[in-house]
Amino acid sequence: MNPEEQYDAIVVGTGISGGWAAKELCENGLKTLVLERGPMVKHIEDYPTMHDDPWDYPLKGELSAEDKKKYHVQSRVNWAPKEDVKHFFVNDLEHPYVETKRFDWIRGYQVGGRSLTWGRQSYRWSDIDFSANKKEGVSIDWPVRYKDISPWYDKVEEYIGVSGEALGLDVLPDGKFQPPMDLNCVEEDFKKATAEKFDDGRLITIGRTAHITDPNSTFEGRGVCQNRNRCWRGCPFGGYFSSNSSTLPAAERTGNMTLRANSIVHEVIYDDKTKKATGVRVIDTETHEKLEFKAKVIFLCASAMASVGILMQSKSKRFPNGLGNDSDALGRGIMDHHYKLGARAKVEGHLDKYYKGRRANGFYIPRFVNLDEKTKREGYLRGFGYQGTASRNDWSASIAEMGYGKDLKEEVLKPGHWEIGVTGFGEFLPHDDNRVTLSATEKDKWGLPQLDFDVEFKENELNMRKDIKKEIVAMFKAAGFKDVEPYEEPSGPGLGIHEMGGARMGHSPRNSIVNKHNQIHSVPNVYVTDGAFMTSSNCVNPSLTYMAFTARAANHAAKEFKAGKFA
Template structure:
């Protein structure tokens, strides 16, 4: 085992996901010798075993055997599209990494290089001052310590590197950015857009803003990336690097600097706190391969980017005489105020006509309908905040012939199987949830994971505000479909519980007062200024848009602050 001197770095980053990759790249590019710790095994870009396989080349027609699900994925299987031979290997097994539910919660994780950035949904939207000011105006939770102006240049900065395809709409509550060309709408989607704009002028239908390189520039989109191939197999990993992930972008760039040391199978147990200096001295790590515990030290900063729930777990486990309730937990806010977006409600319908039209390629984007309720110009609802929609139009395949048994066996059936099905269109709403300190996680020392670390107990649920919102989410979707001439319009609503959207956030929120928050406006722990937390933990409210772009912007901003503070010797390094 190395001595302390050999295990000391300028900076330590915990996690290699969306925000951890950014922290690693930015610190390394600024010249800091940076240790990056990943809990899972190494995943190299291009090592995606199912990326080029068709369904008939996969075992069991791309399905998992029942016994495999029951043994390894009893909870993960609630997210049905993950239960595929083509993608399940990217996700954690429930029996290896268990958790306890006081109230139903889906914790969907991927422990490997890049984390969930390998499998994420790739939609990228900005929060606006409508979001940053909402808590203060409505008396909910606590006020954000920042506003859009603080984050805007960093949104621009990360957006250019990531490469976000989209379309400018000039909406104050959905700020634009430096977009690559958006993925074009198909004919049914164009008809829907035009009809909605005519019938509901206050509503906007636009293309999804997604992290796909529709116009690849090797001088800007660094790493091992290329143009999007429109295969829409993104959850399997993209060998072309057509969408943004840490494993194809930020981690390779960090590695090229020569300043990064990346260690895999390294589960961080706790942050080492120096009470005299009021600093994070380093981290204690359990090496999964050997079961050994190792300490790594930082002479500068530590960035905690293990993901919302894991970062909170590490803080809670970092107990000492000086921090008996966990590091940064003087306010008792670590692990509280868990938020997620609630969805699984909307509407769908069929579209007649366009039988002479077909789609070339597979759209990885679809349509986006930004929030249009509670914007100040319309009448107030019975609930606070709002929701947006994701969805789009599609043409069916030959399956309709078999399903409906509409053609008798013979030459006519053979001919029918060469024809596509009809057109359909549908939308799923994503609604904001409010912060609630009773939505929390706690450490469970009675149940440990495969590395012997304590697990989490989830005690979270959506509240009355979300319930009232859901009553309208599906109604408005059906209303717009009917306005576009859709037939057989049907609304749907399924059970909604936290975690299912995979947008968990808020466990170590930013704020203006150390008595009610965990982090200050620069993402620093209040009483440990060289410890930064820049993943979803930092969120003070949720908004109704996909949050990953905000995590990236906050991380780049925090690294800039940290390095300037180190240069001024304000962090004591």
């Protein structure tokens, strides 16, 4: 590569947002350099565990004692990393950060980022969500509404393939759906009981997930979901959406993309004379070589906290406290979603029924609280939804007592009884004193300051967590399930892996970092389109919204570029 080459655009990061920025910019004809701090991962070729089974590992997939030390933060999420997917998660000893208050920062540094391991649940925001801050006097108002983003949701859903059921709910707008996956028999019973026992709008539906389900649909290079439920290892069929299987290949096909892995972007270069960014400063992770790359447009898509860190390190005479930070809003309003709490129960009957395949999806219960006077709750604002699944457990319960011979052999061939479990995902308010800063003393192996998290659950969040458990217990009992048990495991913000905020969108540079087009107010050729721009958090998985805003911003940038605005 020639560091003196002038690119039209630079995209920092290759995950959910970075892949979309690369695709849209390249398809609009911009010569685009895409920088990723982690190593290269090629679709299919670099999915080493995609066909493995538990018995292929010495500990049935569990981490060794040595690896548990390396992944001590990543392991807080329980389901990851395991032996089959640890290579898609960071080594915490090599990538430390400071926890003034506990913050569970789950990361994946590689080409594709966390688009390789995301949960794929894909839900639209509504005007209820975009207007909540203004209506309730919380933080600042969003400068956009649903009508501004709706056509971009359409574009993204049709391109990535989102399966789901249309419901006609104001709080959860319908989209452009592939055929929905099926609920199983217990989930259908739960759906029926909920409709009969509650009259406040709560319902059960199949999750809306970024999986291709229509065998007659056409997605270049991708096939229909095979119901293997090994998605987090990288899907060789391309059945679920990832940057590696979809947007990055699309960008590459244009001939306009240059992709450079192992490249830590740590600063956006600002020119005081032109009042624009001129490029980025990079450290090669392998050689520690320091490089600079030039472009007319910069897209920060490094993941929310990483992009905030880059902006904080981008200091100049004009911006002594970080690029675009005229408001002292940079690093403030950090949010996540509630996680690791809900309920479990046992289900009687249906022993003559089972299901086919390993459905990579569950059921969803949309938000039903604080929507009107009837559903108003005391003690907290906003609301929550639930994600869950019902399944039959394995044969191990059958051998709790001693057995032998023919009876034992027949018993272990049968599945166990049905169980159901649900996890709540609740909204986190954008508190200004929930913030991230640069550590004044701690640095990483490349000499860069570590991020320091000072984020916590506050009264609104703590009160909501009580209701999340209470309501699902009531629903399970109303459905007639047995041995209903609420649960809440120790966690901190971050564990929902939906961290967002820190470079919020707003009307004015006096209280926000980016405008309605995701441009930094005072440096309009720098766009921030990952979770950092979020002004509130809603209670739904945010990735679909990141993609819609990124596609919108990239097309805006292309028009501005072609009009000579960034010359």
